[in-house]
Amino acid sequence: MKLERIKKIQDYLIDHQSASLDTLCTVFNVSKNTIRRDINELEDKGFIKKVYGGIILSQPEKATPYPKRQEQFADEKAQIGLLASSLIEDNDTIFIDSGSTTIHLLPNLIHKKGITIITHSLNIIGESCLYENLNLISTGGILQRDTNSFVGVDSITFLKKINIDKSFMASTGFSIDKGVTNTNYLESEIKRTVVDISNKVVLMANDTKLGCSSFMKYCDLAEIDYYVTNSDVPPEYKNFFKENNVTVLY
Numbered sequence: 161m162k163l164e165r166i167k168k169i170q171d172y173l174i175d176h177q178s179a180s181l182d183t184l185c186t187v188f189n190v191s192k193n194t195i196r197r198d199i200n201e202l203e204d205k206g207f208i209k210k211v212y213g214g215i216i217l218s219q220p221e222k223a224t225p226y227p228k229r230q231e232q233f234a235d236e237k238a239q240i241g242l243l244a245s246s247l248i249e250d251n252d253t254i255f256i257d258s259g260s261t262t263i264h265l266l267p268n269l270i271h272k273k274g275i276t277i278i279t280h281s282l283n284i285i286g287e288s289c290l291y292e293n294l295n296l297i298s299t300g301g302i303l304q305r306d307t308n309s310f311v312g313v314d315s316i317t318f319l320k321k322i323n324i325d326k327s328f329m330a331s332t333g334f335s336i337d338k339g340v341t342n343t344n345y346l347e348s349e350i351k352r353t354v355v356d357i358s359n360k361v362v363l364m365a366n367d368t369k370l371g372c373s374s375f376m377k378y379c380d381l382a383e384i385d386y387y388v389t390n391s392d393v394p395p396e397y398k399n400f401f402k403e404n405n406v407t408v409l410y
Contacts, residue, residue, distance in 0.1 A: 205345070240264065251275070252326060262328050340380070
């Protein structure tokens with residue numbers, strides 16, 4: 161009940177941006193003490209900020225606009241897309257994360273057979289439509305315009321019903337101690353769910369992301385199975401990946 165209520169509070173705030181304690185008590189038919197405990201948990205996760213008499217949805221650092229990200233390191237991203245595509249086998253069900261690197265998978269799937277793509281990314285949906293051999297399923301949800309991706313409780317509920325062979329994930333930065341991170345809480349909830357339900361997790365990121373961290377951690381670095389990048393990794397990361405059975409491709 162508690163987890164379900166917290167998810168509903170998150171969904172309510174996505175729609176309304178803010179709420180008073182009295183409103184939350186009325187909407188969810190619980191006491192102020194219960195709402196305060198829920199609020200404390202959401203604040204610890206970075207989802208909300210407390211204000212006088214209520215709460216507001218957190219406004220984390222904004223992601224670089226997609227068109228600009230798409231232009232940056234284009235050759236490296238194309239190389240990463242080609243390498244990552246070698247991990248995909250005919251009849252795989254894969255998740256492709258929103259990102260300017262993960263989208264480079266798609267041109268390399270033109271000769272694959274029976275591939276089903278699950279995605280919450282509007283850009284991936286649009287690009288996938290160009291390839292008639294690819295089956296495409298959208299998570300649905302609420303469109304977040306700064307990332308062109310669908311988020312929210314409905315997206316997560318849908319994802320928990322399916323089985324994913326391999327997920328191809330993006331990140332704004334990752335490190336051994338901070339894990340794999342992202343700029344946005346709602347996006348991170350989607351990514352965390354995908355990592356949990358995937359048989360294999362593939363992180364696609366160029367070398368500028370290594371050793372960096374952002375607003376929200378969505379998984380530990382040891383949870384990935386493959387790191388696909390454009391250059392060799394430093395010795396400490398090489399040792400870490402070896403100890404945790406992570407394969408590096410570059």
